[in-house]
Amino acid sequence: MGQEVNQHxxxxxxxxxxxxxxxxxxxxxxxIEAVEVRLVKKIDAVERRLEEKIDAVERRLEEKIDAVERRLEEKIDxxxxRLEEKTNLLQSRLDSVEQNLSQKIDSMDTKMEILSLELLDTKADVRMLKRAK
Incomplete structure (x- = not known):
């Protein structure tokens, strides 16, 4: 019985x-479940904070990109x-030079016409003198 008590x-x-x-x-x-729940909550909180930070960075980048685009557009404008002003100035100068050249050409044409007439008169006078001799 001692053995049964022992086994029991x-x-x-x-x-x-x-x-x-x-x-x-x-x-x-x-x-373990409590730790898992806390970890999930912390991970969710970290994800939310990261998403908020990423969103904030995206907004700042978009603002900076918009500002750069505006400055580029202003500079391009x-x-x-300036290019249009210089083009207009060059066109004006070209028109002025063209007008000046046209006047000089007209003057030269007139002078050549006068010289031709005088030369013609002189030749005619010379021939008449030769015939008269």
């Missing part, structure tokens, strides 16, 4: 240890304006 005591001890192990396992499982 051993079985009871094993059962008690098994129960304690089950309780410890359950406690550990609850702790200024260059186009």
């Amino acid at each position: 005591t051993i079985l009871q001890a094993i059962l008690e240890l098994s129960t304690q192990m089950q309780i410890m396992k359950s406690d550990l499982q609850h702790q 200024a260059v186009e304006t």
